[in-house]
Amino acid sequence: MVKINKIILQTCEAFSPDDKSLGFLNYFEFLDFKIQIKEKKLVGYYMLYNNEKIYIDEDGRCDSYPKGFYDLVDIQLDKLIQ
DSSP states (O other): OOOOOOOOOOOEEEEOTTOOEEEEEOHHHHHHHHHHHHHHTOOSOEEEETTEEEEBOTTSOBSOOOTTSSOHHHHHHHHHHO
């Protein structure tokens, strides 16, 4: 028998180029945030994770992906394909 595990979605704070907080985003909101940045070719937006600024370039790519930063989906998919 399986049990249903409660999974709490991670949130990280998003910021505009002028360092204004845009709120805390879950993984799916984060993806939408990156899509909007790419579509509008915006620069200077970033996420704050463990006191590290992770900048998002005009193509919606992050300049780094530290361990633990929105990686739950990757971890779970890895378990499925093993």
